[in-house]
Amino acid sequence: MDQPNLLPLVRSKLYYLSLKPDSRYCTVLRNKFSHTLTLFFLCTYVEQWSTFFTDLFILIRPAESSSQPTYNRHISLLFFHIVLEISGEVADNMIKSARTYNAVRNTRDARVRDAVRERDAARINEAVLTIVADGTEKMSRLRKNGGSSESERELDGVVEVVDWGIRTFGSYVGMSMVRCCVFMLMLGFFRLDRHQLDRHSDNRATVVYLII
């Protein structure tokens, strides 16, 4: 199947399956897709499919004609799983040390790491953190207004997105992307609210003000 037809197929399958009340099939399909797309990515990036991540970001954003105000939950999770699998495949030292050394694979891993670092690392980081920030805001809103079983289910879905988003962030942050992540951390002005350190606001908490 050629590249132009693959991603719309992914989108359509995940979207229609997400409408089913039983989402087990969606989860299974998403995990299968992420593994398959990862293997496909490792074979085709950069020479044949240089816009892999750009195409994925387009799927994550809600369509202009749709009523969805935020990022597509299933495609976001698919994106996180793909990045996690790629990190595990080319950068995770524990997994790499468990394998028998193979010079061809080693060369491929280095090539992919360098290419991602050079081309897509910053955008991947932006995408992950943006989706996580959006999810965090939604979590806060749902917890304040929650109560119904539907909002509980929605909250569980959002918690899953934020959880996987942070795991994805953690999977690459120690790698090549630290300089870019740290640079973004150090930009701008930010303040840490004391109540963000303490879930139970009766306790004393340290107030940290960071202004750069």
Add this chain to the structure above:
Amino acid sequence: MTVTPTTVPLLFTLLSDTSLPIRLATSLALLRIVSKGLKEPEDKLQLIKVLSLGQVIDALETTTRTQRSAGSSEIDEGEESYREALGRLLNVLGLELAKLADVCLHVSFDSSFELTLYQENANEKISSEASGMLTHILPVMLQFMADEYDDTCSTIFPLLSNLLSGVSTPLIARGLVLILSIVQTQSEDIV
């Protein structure tokens, strides 16, 4: 898609979220930022200063300990795993600061214990700052060490071992003599 300038508060918000998986994932992400961060000592120190993890971990350690004391006698394994994650994070933070400081630990065994750190690193300013930050997290390290659960207590052992390895042999001997004299005094009281 753009990154807002609230990434650090975002991470710290998630570090104290009500969802346990999110807290655990965030502490692991912060651990990886600190441990495999920047190679230049100045940049590493700046990163650690920006994150101010020592104060954050101190506050969270106090909160989790207080909640455990106020709670039921049943073990909440989820909260214990969170305390372990905080301990591991503190351990890595301390080890990175120790590297920057390249400290040699001196303890005076007078009536009041006085803990002083001096640095041997050529870059005095970096070492001095790192030593100061390391001194500030030592009380938190002791709180984890005093935890009743072995898994939580043992998370800071690598840092403790690193610090104690800098203690010179004569001082170890003096310390042992002091401990033996205390033990002897107590055993005489018992007899």
